[in-house]
Structures are given as structure tokens and as C-alpha cells.
Amino acid sequence: MKIIRVGVDLAKNVFQVHGVDRSEKAVWRRKLVRGDWIKALLSEIEPGCEIGMEACSGAHHWARLLQARGYTVKLIAPQFVKPYVKSNKNDANDAEAICEAMSRPTTRFVAVKTVEQQDIQAVHRVRASLVEQRKAKGNQIRGLTAEYGLIAPKELLYLRATIPRWLEDQENGLSERFRRLLRGLWEDLLTMDQRVEELDREIEQITRQDPVAVRLQQLRGIGPVTATALLATIGDASQFANGRQMAASLGLTPKQNSSGGKERLLGISKRGDVYLRSLLVHGARAVIRTAQNKTDRLSTWVMRIATTRHPNIAAVALANKTARIAWAMMSRGTDYRPIPE
Template sequence: MTQCNVIAIDLAKDIFQVCIMTANGKITFNKAMSRAKLKEWLIKQQRSLVAMESCGGAHYWARLAKSLGHNVIPIPPKQVKPFRTGQKTDANDAIAIAVASRAANIKPARVLTIEEQGLQSVGKMRDLLDKQKLQLSNQVRGLLLEFGIIINKSIKNFKARIPEILEDAENQLPMPMRHSIAKLWALYSRLEEDFQVMNKGLIELTGQDKDCKKFMKLEGVGPITSMRLKIQLGSGEHFKSSRQVSACIGVTPKQHSSGGKIQLGSVGKSSCDKPLRSCLFLGARAVVAKLKNRPAKTEKEKWLKALIERRGANCASMALANKNVRTAYALMKNNTDYSPVLLAA
């Protein structure tokens, strides 16, 4: 596809900037279009390389362009920015996308299928409900603290204390305040109920998916982590190696090397899939905590136990998260099931 035109689209809600760059790098077209006009225009174009930033709406437009016979390359916005010259305008952004699509070191994003995007959306809505619950409980805790009423940490204590506080007529809470807390408590209860329903539905979805069931056999990987792994990995064709997958998720150390000297630092906290990495690490941390108090049963646990003694629990947890990611990629790529090697009796 290096000899075809590049159609670069600066995505938006209603008005899109479209740029055409020829194989020799000449800009022949750079105009704004409405959503409806862009769809009609794409149908009439000859087979091209359609490039766009991987932002809101990118999956929809990428799938549409693919269905029309075009090749598609979604590019992360951070990789497009260095190619923009002049002021930030839609026209300059579209040109930058076109130029970035020809760069040799660009790492494009993956286009999700409709099913994968639906699963991802359900997971995000579940996370939103969980976040709203936490925000609401923190707000109530903070307001009650100003009246000298303390609620200890944990959701369990919060759920137990609020009804007690509302029923206590001697805690000197003003009546308007008491009514407001009661309303927030009712809202929290509804959020909790909706969260449980959505969480149960998501667990059922992952239990029916063959790839998620494979991943859940890994140590420290549950339904939510397996769902996020499936979305990140897809069919595995987007990555060349398991090392690329680990680096993409963010469970590899940062590298600062020069003159043939390789220096590895701590694990980076930017340019990664933070929700997935957090799930992987917390799951691995739970495995490490249990393994401390019992002997190893498998070769993997033997390796992990030795690493805990040598480097500590946190380092061992990140190493296990890294190994789980690589194993998940191998399971997907080779279409095999995970079976840990038991220690000889």
C-alpha cells in the first residue's frame, strides 16, 4: 500500500477535515466535510490508505472504511503531534495525520470489532458506576466529618454506619442535613444495585467467551481482567511478539540506553493501558500474598516464591503480571489452553 494515496481524516462530531496525499507526498485535497457527505465521498474513492487519529469515533469510521475496501491505520494522537507544523488548525492536523501515516516508526492502534467494542463499553459503564459510588461515599464521609461524625475506612463500614447515623436523634445533625444525607444514601443504594446487576452481567459474558475462559485459568486473572485482556489482544495479529504486548500494557521497565549500554529502570506509568495493568497487578499481588504462607505446588509458583525472597512482593507481583500477559498472548496466538506444570512429588 506504499504506492496508493493516503486519505487522512481529522475526526470530529459533525464537521470532518479530509486531506489527500499522493504517493510522492503531494497534498492534492484538504477540505472540510459534513458527516453525511464524508460517507458518500468515501464510497466513491479508489482504494486508499485511510489514516485517522485513534480518538472518539475512530473505531466506527475505521470499520466503515474497511467495509468499503480501504486499508485503515488509526494512529495514537501522541504520535501525530510531532508531525504538525504551523498553528493548530484542522487543515494542519489532517496534513500531520497524512505525513505520520507514512512514517516508518509509527505504531498504529488496533481497530476493535463491534462485539469487542460492545464488551469494552459495558466494562466502562461498570467502572463509571463504581467510581460514582466511591465519589458519593467520600462526599458523605467528608460532610459528616465536619459534624464530628467519623466513618471508618471500607465500604462495609460506610454501609453499616449511614443507617445508624440517620436514626440517631442525638448526633446534633440539622434536619435539612439529615434529609440530604438520606437522599444521598438512597442514591448510593440505587447505584450499588445497578452496579451489581451490571457486574453480574459482565461476569456471565466473560464466562461464555472461550478466550476469557482461557485467560481466567492464569494465576490472579479473574473475569474483569480477562475481559480487558481480550479487548487488548484481539486475535493477537496486531502484535509481533509477547514483548510488544507487555510494553503496550505497561508491565515492562523503562529503558534508557545509549552506546550499546542497556539501562533498565522502574516500570513506567504513562503510555499504557492503566485499567488493565492495575487489574493484572492487583490480581498478581493477591497470588503473592497467599503464596507467602504455603509451599509452591507448580513450577511457576516455585519461580515466583524464589523471586519474592530475592526481590520482594511488589517486584514479584509485577513480574507475575508480565508473565501472565505473555502467556495470554501465547495462548491466543497458538490457540492452546493453559496448564501449569506441577512439581514432582
């Protein structure tokens, strides 16, 4: 009995495995605890065997660990595993579905992230969370002060400057208790600003040290944050056959609902990393704002769309194009070469 393929359903403490032999017969089905499952794999299957897992929390760590021991690891997006789940959903059926899905020739797999990629991604995740918390803190301050007849400006920049004036004004009707609360909220806001600035400096440092990130910033609408987010999310762009595949993985291509020979294209699919897609779209909006007074081919192209269609459509179209150009630069190691006039 030689196991050639194993599907693993990952969990926090209990892992379900499903292994098949050359005749596609299930010969190994076990539920293993977290501390013993690697030992069980080493004792039951030989190096070179294919091991499949869903691309979920912890999957990249286990994939690197198994690759270091000589196994071929394939990570699959959960939506590509779901069609192969038979009958009711449980750990055993999920592991069998993973084993079945990884054997299909048309299944698309997720590239295993390096430790460096996950480090960069962690920086972005923490920064994005802090930005959301800072926004929530500002809204909380506005809501509380409005109850005392003090209306705060919309932008955080002006809110930071207004709070000290409120605290110094002894004639605005604020009680000492609320002044203490407001001072604490202001300090919380300043602490979040400081943490975001620290992470911005970290991202700047990563950008300076990585030549790919330096080249990506040659593209209009891509700065240090978007460049490093591309590195963390995409990594090796050669995993995609062309730029359209990478744009599709980011959810920037239309979703189809075609049948009976009639093609019907809907809005963008919104698959993939929401954070990276939003960065590309916001960067495209910034490009459109400055493209009105420019005559290069990219500016005239995007302004033609912006004047005939909704501005959001133009922004997504430009983000799609930016993703495709980024694929070419990352996969071929080239600089940005715009088409001459």
C-alpha cells in the same frame, strides 16, 4: 490522478483530509463537514485506497464504516503521528502528518475494534465510573458525619451497616434536616451498589458466553472482570508478534533512557490502557498474598522477587508475565499449561 493514500484528521463536526498520488504529491486537500465527508471520499477515491486516522474518539466507528466500503483503514496512536507534524499544529498539518506517518514501514498500527469489543469496553467504562462515584459518595458521607462527631469506618462494607444505626439513634445529636440528607445519601450509595452488581452480572454473562474469556480465567490473578477487559482492549492478540510486545503496549515493560552505549532502564512506561494495567497489577498483588504457602514454580519465582525487591516490583513483574501468558493463550487458542514441577 489516482489517490493511493489519504490521511484524515477527525473532529466533532469538521474533518480535514490530505491525499497523495503515487509520486507522493499532495493532490487532495479539503475540509469536509461531518455529514458529507464519506460521500466526498466515495466520489474522489477508489476502493482499496489506504485511509489513515488517529486512534481517537469515533475512529473505530469510521474505520468499520470505511472497511465495509472496501477501503484499507489504518489507525495510528497519536504519539506516533506527532513527530511528523510540520511547523504549527492545525487540522491541515495534522492530516498531512497522518498521511506521512502511515506510509512509514516501521509505524505500528492499532487494530480496529469490533462492535462487540466496544460494547464490552463500554460496560467496563460505566462500571469503573460508578465505582469511583461510589467511593466519592462514601467519602462525602464520612466528611459530613465527622462534622457531627460521628466517625465512620474506612471500608464501604462497614459504612453501609453503620448509616442505618446512625439514622435510628435519636441520641446522637443529628438534626431532622441532616437525617433527611443522610438518608438520601445512603439511598444514593445503595443505588450505586445495585448498578455495580447489575454490571457485574453482565460481565459474568459475557464471560460465560466467550470461550477465550473462560480460558483466560485459568490464569491466577485473572477473573471475569480482567478477562473481559482483555477481550475488549486486545481482541485479536495476533496483532502482536510476541507476548513482550503486548506487555509493552499495556505499559508493563521498563522505559528506556539509553545513550552512548549505556543502557538505563527506568520504571514501567505506563503506556496503553490504564484500566487494564491496573487490573493486571491488582490481580498480581492478590496472587502474591496467597503465594507464600505454595511451592509451585510461579509462586516461588514471584516470592523470590518479593523478598529481595519492593513488593510493587514483584506485582508488576507478575502482571508482565501474566500478560505474556495471556497473549500465548489468546493468539494460539490454547489452555493454560503451567510448567510441571
